[in-house]
Amino acid sequence: MSETIVVALGGNALIREDQRGTYDEQVANARSMARSVGELLRAGWRVVVVHGNGPQVGNVARAYQAAGGTPPAEPLTSLVAMTQGQIGSLLALALHEECGRRVKVVSVVTHSVVDPDRDDSLLPAKPIGAFFTADEAASLRREHHWVMQEDAGRGFRRYVPSPDPVAIVEAGAIHDLVNGGYLVIACGGGGVPVARVPRGYLPVEGVIDKDSAAQLLATELGAEVLGLVTGVQAVHLDFGKPSERPVHVLTSAAAASYLSSGQFPVGSMGPKVRAALRFLDHGGRVAAITTPELLRATLAQDPGAEPVGTRIVPAADHAELS
Amino acid sequence: MSETIVVALGGNALIREDQRGTYDEQVANARSMARSVGELLRAGWRVVVVHGNGPQVGNVARAYQAAGGTPPAEPLTSLVAMTQGQIGSLLALALHEECGRRVKVVSVVTHSVVDPDRDDSLLPAKPIGAFFTADEAASLRREHHWVMQEDAGRGFRRYVPSPDPVAIVEAGAIHDLVNGGYLVIACGGGGVPVARVPRGYLPVEGVIDKDSAAQLLATELGAEVLGLVTGVQAVHLDFGKPSERPVHVLTSAAAASYLSSGQFPVGSMGPKVRAALRFLDHGGRVAAITTPELLRATLAQDPGAEPVGTRIVPAADHAELS
Numbered sequence: 001m002s003e004t005i006v007v008a009l010g011g012n013a014l015i016r017e018d019q020r021g022t023y024d025e026q027v028a029n030a031r032s033m034a035r036s037v038g039e040l041l042r043a044g045w046r047v048v049v050v051h052g053n054g055p056q057v058g059n060v061a062r063a064y065q066a067a068g069g070t071p072p073a074e075p076l077t078s079l080v081a082m083t084q085g086q087i088g089s090l091l092a093l094a095l096h097e098e099c100g101r102r103v104k105v106v107s108v109v110t111h112s113v114v115d116p117d118r119d120d121s122l123l124p125a126k127p128i129g130a131f132f133t134a135d136e137a138a139s140l141r142r143e144h145h146w147v148m149q150e151d152a153g154r155g156f157r158r159y160v161p162s163p164d165p166v167a168i169v170e171a172g173a174i175h176d177l178v179n180g181g182y183l184v185i186a187c188g189g190g191g192v193p194v195a196r197v198p199r200g201y202l203p204v205e206g207v208i209d210k211d212s213a214a215q216l217l218a219t220e221l222g223a224e225v226l227g228l229v230t231g232v233q234a235v236h237l238d239f240g241k242p243s244e245r246p247v248h249v250l251t252s253a254a255a256a257s258y259l260s261s262g263q264f265p266v267g268s269m270g271p272k273v274r275a276a277l278r279f280l281d282h283g284g285r286v287a288a289i290t291t292p293e294l295l296r297a298t299l300a301q302d303p304g305a306e307p308v309g310t311r312i313v314p315a316a317d318h319a320e321l322s
Numbered sequence: 323m324s325e326t327i328v329v330a331l332g333g334n335a336l337i338r339e340d341q342r343g344t345y346d347e348q349v350a351n352a353r354s355m356a357r358s359v360g361e362l363l364r365a366g367w368r369v370v371v372v373h374g375n376g377p378q379v380g381n382v383a384r385a386y387q388a389a390g391g392t393p394p395a396e397p398l399t400s401l402v403a404m405t406q407g408q409i410g411s412l413l414a415l416a417l418h419e420e421c422g423r424r425v426k427v428v429s430v431v432t433h434s435v436v437d438p439d440r441d442d443s444l445l446p447a448k449p450i451g452a453f454f455t456a457d458e459a460a461s462l463r464r465e466h467h468w469v470m471q472e473d474a475g476r477g478f479r480r481y482v483p484s485p486d487p488v489a490i491v492e493a494g495a496i497h498d499l500v501n502g503g504y505l506v507i508a509c510g511g512g513g514v515p516v517a518r519v520p521r522g523y524l525p526v527e528g529v530i531d532k533d534s535a536a537q538l539l540a541t542e543l544g545a546e547v548l549g550l551v552t553g554v555q556a557v558h559l560d561f562g563k564p565s566e567r568p569v570h571v572l573t574s575a576a577a578a579s580y581l582s583s584g585q586f587p588v589g590s591m592g593p594k595v596r597a598a599l600r601f602l603d604h605g606g607r608v609a610a611i612t613t614p615e616l617l618r619a620t621l622a623q624d625p626g627a628e629p630v631g632t633r634i635v636p637a638a639d640h641a642e643l644s
Contacts, residue, residue, distance in 0.1 A: 022394040059393035060385075060404070067388035071381035072344040078408050082382070085407025086400050088431040089514050096491075096522035106495040107431035109410040109507075169418075173428040176502050182495055185431075192411050200418035 004046040004178060004223040005299070008214035008275075009033055010230060011052030011189070013292065014087065021059055030094035036229075036292035037183070038098040043296055046178050048221065049091060050214035053083040053189030054128075057207070060086075061129045073144075076128070076160060077192050077203035084109050084188035091185050104182045108174060111201060112165035112191025112208050112216070124149070124159035126207055131155035161206035165191060165213050169201065171220040178221060187213040215275040219282040226279040226287040227295050228272045235273070235289050235310040237263055248307035252280045253315040276312045287312045326368040326500060326545040327621075330536035330597075331355055332552060333374030333511070335614065336409065343377055352416035358551075358614035359505070360420040365618055368500050370543065371413060372536035375405040375511030376450075379529070382408075383451045395466075398450070398482060399514050399525035406431050406510035413507050426504045430496055433523060434487035434513025434530050434538070446471070446481035448529055453477030483528035487513060487535050491523065493542040500543060509535040537597040541604040548601040548609040549617050550594045557595070557611050557632040559585055570629035574602045575637040598634045609634045 014029045015021035040047050060079050064071070074082075088107025095105045116122055124147040132140065137148035137156035151157040168174070168191060177184045190208030194201035211228055218226045234246035237258065250258075255273055264270040269289075276287030290298045290309030298309025336351045337343035362369050382401050386393070396404075410429030417427045438444055446469040454462065459470035459478035473479040490496070490513060499506045512530030516523035533550055540548045556568035559580065572580075577595055586592040591611075598609030612620045612631030620631025 020392075020394050023397055023400060060382075062393050063382075063385040063389040066390070066392075067385040070342075070388075071384050072342050074408070075345055078345060078411070081407040081411035082404035083407065085403040085405065085410070085431055085510075086396070088407070089400070089403035089433065092431065092433070092491075093516070093523055093525065098522075101518065101522055104494065106492055109407050109414065109429035109431065111411065111414070169414075170428055172426065173499060173502075173504055176499070176504075177495060180495075180498050182498075188407075194415070196423065200420075200423055201415055203415065 002044055002046045003225065004048065004221060005040060005225040005227050006048045006050060006214050006218035006221065006223045007037065007040070007227040007229060007295065008050045008211050009052065009292065011054040011056055011210070012231075013229070014051070014090070015055035021055055026090060027094070030090045031097065033292055034091070034094035034098035036295055037095060039296040041099060041103070041183065043300070046181075047183050048174065048178060048217065048223070049183070049185045050187040050210055050217060051087050051091065051185070051189070052210040053080065053087060056083040056087060057189060058129045065130070075203065076205050076207070080189045080192050080207065081109060084192070087188055088185050095183060105185070106177055106182050107185040108170055108177070110187045110191045111169040111194045112187065112213050113167040113169060113201070114163040114193050114195055114204055114206070114208070115166050116195050116204065118163065121163035122161045122204075122206070124161060126162040127151045127157040127159055128207060129158055131157055161204075162209055163193065163204075163206055165193075165208050165216050168213070168217050168220055169194065171217060174217065175221050187217050209271055211271050211275040215279045218279055218284060222283070224285045225299060226276060226284055227299075228275060228287065228289045229292045229295055230272065230289065231291065233291050233294055233309060235264070235269060239263070239265070246310070248310055250310060250312045251315045252277055252312060255312050273312070280312065280314050285314070324366055324368045325547065326370065326543060327362060327547040327549050328370045328372060328536050328540035328543065328545045329359065329362070329549040329551060329617065330372045330533050331374065331614065333376040333378055333532070334553075335551070336373070336412070337377035343381055348412055349416070352412045353419065355614055356413070356416035356420035358617055359417060361618040363421060363425070363505065365622070369505050370496065370500060370539065370545070371505070371507045372509040372532055372539060373409050373413065373507070373511070374532040375402065375409060378405040378409060379511060380451045387452070397525065398527050398529070402511045402514050402529065403431060406514070409510055410507050417505060427507070428499055428504050429507040430492055430499070432496075432509045432513045433491040433516045434509065434535050435489040435491060435523065436485040436515050436517055436526055436528070436530070437488050438517050438526065440485065443485035444483045444526075444528070446483060448484040449473045449479035449481055450529060451480055453479055483526070484531055485515065485526075485528055487515075487530050487538050490535070490539050490542055491516065493539060496539065497543050509539050531593055533593050533597040537601045540601055540606060544605070546607045547621065548598060548606055549621075550597060550609065550611045551614045551617055552594065552611065553613065555613050555616055555631060557586070557591060561585070561587070568632070570632055572632060572634045573637045574599055574634060577634050595634070602634065602636050607636070
């Protein structure tokens with residue numbers, strides 16, 4: 001019986017920081033991600049891919065913005081759904097190119113349930129889209145009731161809530177597809193945020209952290225492994241200090257203690273370590289944090305090979321760090 | 323054992339001719355379509371929904387156009403994929419609202435294979451998006467190598483190929499989901515057109531007729547019924563003449579003969595009748611052409627009730643028209 005890994009890929013992996021996001025750039029980047037996912041498939045894993053959409057949703061939002069109301073604006077939830085179609089298609093085609101036409105791949109439009117009654121869950125938490133001047137920000141506030149805040153001294157941006165997801169609407173379908181041998185692409189951009197209402201679901205303006213969504217989906221699927229891929233090869237301790245060093249295995253107890261002592265920056269490694277710990281708390285076996293290229297080697301830890309990447313494992317597995 | 327119906331809904335059903343396509347309009351229209359689909363579910367059908375995307379892909383194309391290159395333009399195939407996410411989410415939420423949270427609904431990003439070697443398959447056949455002046459058309463020709471042609475005396479539009487699909491890439495996944503009891507939303511906008519290449523698939527600029535895609539999907543799934551829903555209650559003979567009359571049952575032989583004698587206009591009923599005949603040729607039991615509201619009644623044909631809608635059935639079933 002194959003084991004299942006949920007791999008969370010950043011939206012930045014498809015449009016890199018120094019890129020504008022042309023179609024050709026995205027295709028080339030999707031191709032390189034497909035190589036890493038293909039390695040996992042060939043090693044016998046069942047794979048679910050969760051992707052971010054930050055740069056993509058920023059782009060489509062900017063296009064609608066430029067259109068100035070013709071065509072009519074779409075809410076953020078629609079734009080997130082659009083990027084699920086766009087990136088879902090791009091990744092599916094890249095995976096077919098990597099693994100051939102016979103590989104069973106399917107992209108599922110996914111909704112993530114959030115709980116509006118939770119504390120803080122609907123406070124503006126995350127900047128999205130373009131930067132604006134103070135005047136533009138004021139008019140966007142008036143016109144769209146957007147929350148506009150200064151960001152990083154580079155101007156004003158729209159801030160939206162980024163609530164923790166509590167359930168994945170399509171988890172059952174994804175589960176059945178994985179069991180049927182499909183590589184499933186799901187929870188794009190963290191999923192379209194919705195709230196439960198007496199009948200059905202209502203869209204909620206916001207963006208969901210894709211690592212949180214990937215953790216929740218991995219937990220709901222009963223996946224053995226959560227792979228949080230990023231731009232760095234391994235988690236580092238004492239980041240930026242002379243004592244900075246990579247760490248290749250962390251027990252959940254050690255990771256939790258480093259997290260609470262501020263070892264992992266809020267905007268980057270912190271959310272990944274938090275998602276990893278939540279996954280292990282709910283019965284997951286290993287969470288890996290590394291680059292796409294090193295993911296398979298991080299999980300295999302071939303005997304005699306140099307350790308690569310970072311694995312976080314339940315406290316009971318390792319009495320001390322290796 | 324439940325029977326399966328593939329229902330093809332027009333993109334115009336979500337943004338009507340007299341509407342600009344605001345989000346609220348689309349939600350209201352999705353709600354009314356969900357009522358019709360809900361009736362089928364409650365009557366025990368397994369349902370697959372294929373939707374058009376004409377107005378929606380026109381809108382997103384116009385937004386990118388307005389943005390003038392920032393963000394970078396996306397090819398038509400990406401825009402089609404975007405509308406699959408957008409409309410797939412919209413319909414899924416409307417179906418949950420209609421049928422409750424427990425109904426098993428899933429939207430699948432779908433690719434339709436076309437054969438570039440077929441005659442005519444890559445000739446510009448279908449206008450998409452906005453109208454342009456002759457000067458604008460000339461510059462779009464130069465800049466994007468678009469084929470621009472005058473359309474209906476209202477200006478110039480981009481013309482793209484509209485090849486017949488020969489296979490649905492995700493048919494296996496859709497089949498498995500339907501067998502698992504899911505209502506599947508698939509082949510949005512006819513599917514993202516792709517061609518087979520030695521490794522995988524390559525996107526092909528064009529748009530696929532959603533009725534053709536629905537027929538092919540219905541055939542590949544072995545569905546019993548193809549429902550082609552539209553703005554008119556039934557197929558009419560002698561359209562626009564004093565002898566005009568609705569017809570409620572047509573044998574495939576009669577439909578083929580009316581089709582070849584020019585009874586059905588090329589731009590509207592013709593493609594639907596052609597899709598219906600192809601479906602029956604490949605073993606389908608009934609093709610229905612009617613409004614969403616009358617679809618269930620058309621299929622049920624309750625004894626004693628006035629006949630509604632149009633059913634097209636294999637020649638052997640009815641020696642003559644009822």
